[in-house]
Amino acid sequence: MADPALMDALRECVGGSLDAEVGPRPSDLTLRLARTGDLPAAAAVLVGAHSMALATVVATDETATPEGDLKVRYVFEPAAAGAPDRFVTLLISVDAAHPEVPSLTTAIAAANWHEREMRDLFGIVPVGHPDPRSLVVHDGWPQGVFPLRKAFDGSRRVPVEDAPEFPHLAAEGEGVFEIPVGPIHAGIIEPGHFRFSSVGETVLHLDARLFYTHRGLEKRMEGLSPLDAFYIAERICGVCSVAHGLGYCEAIEQIAGVNAPSRARLIRSIALELERLYNHVGDLGNICAGASFHYGTATGARLKERLQQMNERIAGNRFLRGLVIPGGVRLDLPQELLGVLAAALKDTLAGIDGLMGRIEANPSVVDRLDDTGVLRHQAAVDLAVTGVAARASGVDRDARREHPHGAFALPGPPELHVATGSEGDVMARVKVRALEARESIRLIGEFIRRLEPGPLRVALAGPLPGARIGISAIESARGEAVHWLRTDALGRVERYHLRSPSYHNWPAVALAAETAIVPDFPLVNKSFELCYSCTDR
Amino acid sequence: MLRILINALRTGVVTTGYPAQPSVPPERFRGAPVFRSGSHLPSPAVCPTGAISEQFDAGHRHVALDLARCVFCGRCAEDPWAGAITMGREFELAARLRDDLRIEVVDDNAAVSATRAAPDLQAERASSEIQRVLGRSLHLRHLDAGSCNACDWELTALLNPVYDVRRLGIDFVASPRHADGVVVTGPVTRNLETAARRTVEAIPEPRLVIAVGACAASGGIVGEGYASAGGVDKVLPVDVYIPGCPPRPEAIIFGILVALGRLDARRATPM
Numbered sequence: 001m002a003d004p005a006l007m008d009a010l011r012e013c014v015g016g017s018l019d020a021e022v023g024p025r026p027s028d029l030t031l032r033l034a035r036t037g038d039l040p041a042a043a044a045v046l047v048g049a050h051s052m053a054l055a056t057v058v059a060t061d062e063t064a065t066p067e068g069d070l071k072v073r074y075v076f077e078p079a080a081a082g083a084p085d086r087f088v089t090l091l092i093s094v095d096a097a098h099p100e101v102p103s104l105t106t107a108i109a110a111a112n113w114h115e116r117e118m119r120d121l122f123g124i125v126p127v128g129h130p131d132p133r134s135l136v137v138h139d140g141w142p143q144g145v146f147p148l149r150k151a152f153d154g155s156r157r158v159p160v161e162d163a164p165e166f167p168h169l170a171a172e173g174e175g176v177f178e179i180p181v182g183p184i185h186a187g188i189i190e191p192g193h194f195r196f197s198s199v200g201e202t203v204l205h206l207d208a209r210l211f212y213t214h215r216g217l218e219k220r221m222e223g224l225s226p227l228d229a230f231y232i233a234e235r236i237c238g239v240c241s242v243a244h245g246l247g248y249c250e251a252i253e254q255i256a257g258v259n260a261p262s263r264a265r266l267i268r269s270i271a272l273e274l275e276r277l278y279n280h281v282g283d284l285g286n287i288c289a290g291a292s293f294h295y296g297t298a299t300g301a302r303l304k305e306r307l308q309q310m311n312e313r314i315a316g317n318r319f320l321r322g323l324v325i326p327g328g329v330r331l332d333l334p335q336e337l338l339g340v341l342a343a344a345l346k347d348t349l350a351g352i353d354g355l356m357g358r359i360e361a362n363p364s365v366v367d368r369l370d371d372t373g374v375l376r377h378q379a380a381v382d383l384a385v386t387g388v389a390a391r392a393s394g395v396d397r398d399a400r401r402e403h404p405h406g407a408f409a410l411p412g413p414p415e416l417h418v419a420t421g422s423e424g425d426v427m428a429r430v431k432v433r434a435l436e437a438r439e440s441i442r443l444i445g446e447f448i449r450r451l452e453p454g455p456l457r458v459a460l461a462g463p464l465p466g467a468r469i470g471i472s473a474i475e476s477a478r479g480e481a482v483h484w485l486r487t488d489a490l491g492r493v494e495r496y497h498l499r500s501p502s503y504h505n506w507p508a509v510a511l512a513a514e515t516a517i518v519p520d521f522p523l524v525n526k527s528f529e530l531c532y533s534c535t536d537r
Numbered sequence: 538m539l540r541i542l543i544n545a546l547r548t549g550v551v552t553t554g555y556p557a558q559p560s561v562p563p564e565r566f567r568g569a570p571v572f573r574s575g576s577h578l579p580s581p582a583v584c585p586t587g588a589i590s591e592q593f594d595a596g597h598r599h600v601a602l603d604l605a606r607c608v609f610c611g612r613c614a615e616d617p618w619a620g621a622i623t624m625g626r627e628f629e630l631a632a633r634l635r636d637d638l639r640i641e642v643v644d645d646n647a648a649v650s651a652t653r654a655a656p657d658l659q660a661e662r663a664s665s666e667i668q669r670v671l672g673r674s675l676h677l678r679h680l681d682a683g684s685c686n687a688c689d690w691e692l693t694a695l696l697n698p699v700y701d702v703r704r705l706g707i708d709f710v711a712s713p714r715h716a717d718g719v720v721v722t723g724p725v726t727r728n729l730e731t732a733a734r735r736t737v738e739a740i741p742e743p744r745l746v747i748a749v750g751a752c753a754a755s756g757g758i759v760g761e762g763y764a765s766a767g768g769v770d771k772v773l774p775v776d777v778y779i780p781g782c783p784p785r786p787e788a789i790i791f792g793i794l795v796a797l798g799r800l801d802a803r804r805a806t807p808m
Contacts, residue, residue: 138728147763154763157727183732186711188679188693190686191729212728213683216764231585231610235758238687238783282690295541301697302551308694316565316624318785319687322611330611331565358541533685 006050013041023089024469025254030073030089039074040102042090046076047108053079053384054104055087055473056482056499057114059122061150063096070094070124072101074111075471075482077403079381081396081418085403087471094124103129110384110504121148136211136536139163147219154219171197171204179518183212190532194521201517206510213536221496226252226464229493230326233483236498237534238319242268242275243476244498244534245324247483250405251470252326255487256460262410263454264328266447269406271315271323272474273440273447278307279477280388280437281348283529284355287430290523291368296355303351310344313337328457338448345441356434369427373512373524376424385508386501387479389528392432393424399475407447414446424512426527433529463491478502478530500534552701553787556794560628560787567609567624569780570602572640575647576621579613586751586758589613591644598644604630605638605754605768608782631779631792635770638754638778668798671717671745674706675797678716678740682733682769683726683759687783688750692720694786707793713737718745718796720789721773724752724759725766737773745796747777749789754778 010031011018019032033039046052055077062071074090077083094101103126104111115126116135123146134141140160147154170178177198183191193209217236221229233248234241246268253260260268285300308318314337315323323329333341359365375385380393390397398418400408407413419435421428466489473482479501488494509528516524553560562568572578578600581589588606592599614622632638643649679692695702696709710716713736725733737746748769751757755778761767769775779792 141727152763155761156763157761157766158763160727160730183729184680184736188689188696188709189681190684190689191681191732212732213681213723213726214728214764215683215724215726215759216762217759220759220762228585231608231612232758235608235685235687235782238685238690241687295545298698299544301694302548302699305694305697305699312566312785313563314565316563316567316611317609317782318691319783321782322567322609330615354544358544361540531686533683 006045009045009049010042013045014038024471025087027085028087028089028471030091032091036092036094036101039090039092040104040107043074043076043104044107046088046090051079052076052088053381054108054110054114055384056484056497057111057118058484058495058497059118059124059148060486060495061122061148064150067093068096070096070099070122072118072124073484074104075484077473079397083402099124100127101125102127105129109382109507112507113503120146122146123149133167136214138211139166147216154216154222166209168195168209169205169207170195175199176204192532196518196521198518201519203514203516203518203521206513206521208506208510210506210532211536213533215537217537218496218498221493223488224493226460226487226491226493227326229496233496233498234321234324236537237500237531239279240275240476240478240481240500240531240534241319241321242271242324243474243481244483245321246272246406247472247474247481247498248485248496249324249326250472250474251483251485252460252464254470254472255464255468255485257465258327258458258460260328261455261458263451264456265410266407266451267329267333267456268324269408270333270444270447271320272406272476273444274307274311274314275320276477277348277437277440278304278311279529280433280440281307281352283433283526284352284430284437286526286529287369287426287523288359288365290526291365293359293362293365296359296365299351299355303348303355306344307348310341313340325457327460328455330457332456333451341444341448345444349438349441352434352437359430366427368520368523369430370425371423372426372516372520373527374423374425374515375508375512377422379511380424380508383508383511384504385479386504387476388429388432388436389505389508390479391419392421392428394420394422396420397480399473399480403473403480405472405474407450414443414450416443426523429527466491467494476501479505481534498534498537500531502530502532502535505530506535551698552704553699555700555787556705556790562626562628562785566626566628567611569604569625569627569630569640570607570614571623571625572600572602572642572651573621574642574649574651575645577618578621578642578644579618583613583618585610585612587760597646599641600644601639601641603639603755604780605635605778606751606757607780608751608758610782628781628785628788629791630781630788631777631795633777633795635754635778638780671743671797675745675793676708676710676715676717677747677793678713678719678736679709680719680721680733680736681723682721682729682753683723683765684750684752688722688753691783691786691789692722692749695789700786700790702790702793705790713739714741716740716744718747718776720747720749720793721753721769722749724756725769725772727764727766730766730772733772745776746773747779747792747796748775749779749792750784751780751782754780757782
């Protein structure tokens, strides 16, 4: 249970008795706040004196249950390096007839998008939120229709209504230009709209509008069997296939009360590191593209291709889909594949060293990367930024250590060297990324040495227990992803929510871009290397 | 600079010989599922994307597989159906007509072999207009209509030193106005429908629309819903469908060549 000082402080702000229980996991705590008005004070206790960070916000429609309400869970986690693996949930009940909650955004910046999302998808209004604009549903979505309410039939298209143009937040003044970019971009990349306000080349403000790839996947998974929904979770994002598949599986296994066998856990972690590796190596090449260093671009692309070809040999799919499955893994790593893997990793390590050597020895490239797109440490903390972007700004957090998963949850896990930087610029992110890629290669070797013969999978017998919650946090290539899942009475998926690392990091890109010039935006953007698809879902 | 040159020379040529030479996918690769007639095939509920359907005709159970919907997860080829279905390694699956992606099997009669509609040669050959105008060189625009980014990465891979599609006269351009066609990924989300239409309308005629991957070809795992049209052909006419989740780069090259009608020499015998 939580420390007594935290409980006392919370008891004080709810004015007396505290309705607390252990859960969803034995190390977690859920506090039910009887009055929604107490939410800001309780949240302030968690993020203030107890230095926790907002991990995710999950709204649910429980109007069909005896309680007949909507609920919102604000999930917090410790923000300190090496803190215990714990989530603290503040749970509030919202009257479905008057769905209003006090907004946390002005005090906790990381709550911004979460609150706008629940306003769009559930009709829960965060009172006092500074931004009245829609986030997930775009122009022409009918008023008063909330797709994640249970009464809404998500299987049909909804007519597009006439709508005024989206009000972008733009700077005004003499000599200020607005530059609209996207949603369809010039390169082969995902869609998003960026509205720059600039004076000359200097960016004054960047208003990013995302959720173009919102596919309604969370709604799509509702009512499906846990296995059917797995194939969707694995495909929310192409380049996070292992991470999201694994996060979903760990949540399911928690609910089922089963433990994946140790050989399966090791293979899962090998896959997770392989995913990080091809992402990081590919991104080092893409950053070179942003800095017009074409040798680096081609080298990064070649190294990434080699890794993806190896993925196909291991998993039958170049994005490692089809390896992880609820209960364990579908495919083994036999000796001959381990040999192929070792050879490819050796070449990759030499390739990374060579590429980084060429980048660092090239003053015209270094000049583009140094001091470009700075994310200050405090901003990274306030926005609960995660992954490479956070670590390059001096935030020492890594979900492999803070929320052990895969092989890190086995007894006596290998040591993890978390790479951090302090400058918070593109160069710092490049360096942290290169160190992490090398660390992934080392870890894969470590996991392979620990492989011992054993079962690959445990059966999830019968339907899952009903009305249970599973929560997991996975360190993907982009940072910590938080999965929250609850089963219905029949053991099917009642609600699934993914807070991807990119979801917390996108607002940081806009901030960092404001320290750069317009032509450097691709470079800044690439150095964060965020996903649209797992943000938008 | 000198080191860069030395490194480049040491690396040598890494470019694949495909399509002039065949590409053999690795052993574990999951390509088109192979159905065995007369075996006990799974019920449609087994498939997470609804690619398997069944109907009863004259007392026989016909089971059909829609390759456009298939995400090649391999679940239908797992126990207890491992004997009835195996995951083959065929990946050159692109077709001009959606119906050509249907494989049908009679479940309870081994005498009837699996059928996949023979490609309609007339349809298979690109219109003479497209072949005349675009046949030798093709500039494409990528249009992400709500993909998971996997298909997009494979399109990017086409430009890497290994696939280097520029050697085939194929390139990707920044503006639809410079393009001869568009490769679309994703099921066409509601939030992108207008942008997708406008992008395609900006491409001069004659133009090609190529649907890349299961989501674009059929809706894939997304299907039709409040936020998704359920496939490119719900919104725009499609010239070629490329199955896969995602299709491997060679499968996309194959599909582009199908779109151009440049495969006549390679496909003397119908598959």
